[in-house]
Every structure is written in structure tokens, then in C-alpha cells.
Amino acid sequence: MVIGDARQDDKNLLALEFVRFAVDAGVLRFGEFKTKAGRMSPYFFNAGLFDDGAKMGRLAEFYAKAILASGMEFDMVFGPAYKGIPLAATVAVELARQGRNVPFAYNRKEAKDHGEGGSLVGAPLQGRVLIIDDVMSAGTAARESIALIKAAGAVPHAVAIALDRQEMATENGQDVPHSAVQYVRHQLGMQVCTIANLADLLFYLDQGTPDAGQSMQEHHARVLAYRQRYGVNDKG
Structure with a gap:
């Protein structure tokens, strides 16, 4: 086996382990859920349900492993308010534990008018910044973070997310033939690291074990x- 194949196998294994973890934690659920785009989705990923220390620690480990395995270069991490704040903090801790100590920062939704003031908290934004978020639906949070980072004189270099839904984004209420991840990669010129994607979820479901009275095969279908x-071309 060549090195490239071995790395891909490791990535696939990590993705499958993450999907299993998210399902077991109740973060990745199946049923009928309305998305921001108004679609009825048969699954829903709610990172807010990584709601205790053990889950957050394990989640940060998955992020750190995926980020380090990607080989992407960065000088610090940034967490967009609100979900990105605990993600950036815990991922920075885990990166340090794995030998890659970098500064981190995050923003407030409302600028503070007392004390240190401003909307940014943590280390000064500088160098190549890695944005940490949970999912990317329309790329709105990424664009807002990019504007903040550029305004501070730093370079928005890459984004790391937990799950790539690999589905069409919407613009002005209309479906477009690319996903938010593809938009960030190709239109904004930034690297995107994902722990897992929809293809990984489908692979997990195809294994077929009973789940709360309903088979994984039914969820898979x-x-x-x-x-x-709603899916996009993976090569796009």
C-alpha cells in the first residue's frame, strides 16, 4: 500500500469513528427536520448537544486529528460566535496536547463598550488564521469571520468543520449547483478541513444495525x- 492510500484509509476510519460518536451522543439524529434552506432533511446534526466535558473533549480530539492530518498550515485558530467559541478553545487545547500549540481568539456578537472594549477576545489576530465551526450551511458565518480577520490585518487562511453535508447551497432563495464548502474553497480560495461528510454518513448507515426500532438501512434509503x-458533485 502506498503512503497516500494509507493516509486516506486513516481519514476514512477517523470519519467513520466520528459519525458513530455523533450518533451515540445524540448529536446526529434521524427523522424529519427543516433546514435553513427550507428543505425537509432526514437527518440533523446539532453540535450544541456536545454538552458535557467528555463529549467536548472527544470532539476536540477528532478536530485536532483531522486538522493535523490535513497538513494545512495556520498560525492560530478563531471561533465565530457563538458555537465556534467553545470549539476554538477546546481544539486549541487539544492541538497543544498533540504537540501543536497555537493562540486562539473569538468574537462577541455585540462589541463591548467598557473594559478592554471591542468585539474580539483572546490572542491578537495575526498571520494565517484557521476558522473553527460546526457545519457550513450557507457560508454566512465564514464570510463574517473573514471580514473580521481581514479588518484585523490577518489572513483568513482555512476553515475546519465537523460535518460537510455535501448539498447545494441557496442564494436568494434558489438552489445553486455548489455547496457552501465548495464556495469557500473555490470562490474564496480557502482550504477546508472536514472531519466527516455525507458520504461517510451513508457508509455508516449502510452497515445496517437496528436503531431504536428502525433499521439503519431505512435511514440509509x-x-x-x-x-x-440535493447533493453536489464531489469533484466540484
């Missing part, structure tokens, strides 16, 4: 149908 309707 619904998720696959959703991808066939």
Missing part, C-alpha cells in the same frame, strides 16, 4: 434519496 435530490 432516506438519506440517499435526499442526497440524490
Whole structure:
């Protein structure tokens, strides 16, 4: 086996382990959920349910492993308010534990008018900045973070997210043939690191074990149908 194949196998294994972890933690759920785009999705990923120390620690470990394995270069991490704040902090801790100590910062939604003031907290934004977030639906949070980082004189270099839904983004209420991740990669010119994606979720479901009275195969059929309707070309 060549080195490239071994690295891909490690990435696939990490992704599968993450999907299993997210399902077991109740963060990745199946049913009928309305997305921001108004679609009825057969699955939902709610990173806010990584709600205790053990789950957050394990989540940070997945992020750190995926980021380090990607080989992307960065000088610090940034967490967009609100979900990105604990993500950036815990990922920075885990990166340091794995031998890559970098500064981190985050923003407030409302600028503070007393004390140190301003909307940015933590280390000064400088160098190549890695934005940490949970998912990317429309790329709005990424664009807002990019503006903040540029205004501070730093370089918005890359984004790391937990799950890539690999589905069409919407613009002005209309579906477009690219995903938010593809937009950030190709239109904004930034690297994007993902722990897992929809293809990994489908692979997990295809393994087929009972889940709360409903088989994984039934979930697989619904998720696959959703991808066939709203999915994007993986090579795009």
C-alpha cells in the first residue's frame, strides 16, 4: 500500500469513528427536520448537544486529528460566535496536547463598550488564521469571520468543520449547483478541513444495525434519496 492510500484509509476510519460518536451522543439524529434552506432533511446534526466535558473533549480530539492530518498550515485558530467559541478553545487545547500549540481568539456578537472594549477576545489576530465551526450551511458565518480577520490585518487562511453535508447551497432563495464548502474553497480560495461528510454518513448507515426500532438501512434509503435530490458533485 502506498503512503497516500494509507493516509486516506486513516481519514476514512477517523470519519467513520466520528459519525458513530455523533450518533451515540445524540448529536446526529434521524427523522424529519427543516433546514435553513427550507428543505425537509432526514437527518440533523446539532453540535450544541456536545454538552458535557467528555463529549467536548472527544470532539476536540477528532478536530485536532483531522486538522493535523490535513497538513494545512495556520498560525492560530478563531471561533465565530457563538458555537465556534467553545470549539476554538477546546481544539486549541487539544492541538497543544498533540504537540501543536497555537493562540486562539473569538468574537462577541455585540462589541463591548467598557473594559478592554471591542468585539474580539483572546490572542491578537495575526498571520494565517484557521476558522473553527460546526457545519457550513450557507457560508454566512465564514464570510463574517473573514471580514473580521481581514479588518484585523490577518489572513483568513482555512476553515475546519465537523460535518460537510455535501448539498447545494441557496442564494436568494434558489438552489445553486455548489455547496457552501465548495464556495469557500473555490470562490474564496480557502482550504477546508472536514472531519466527516455525507458520504461517510451513508457508509455508516449502510452497515445496517437496528436503531431504536428502525433499521439503519431505512435511514440509509432516506438519506440517499435526499442526497440524490440535493447533493453536489464531489469533484466540484
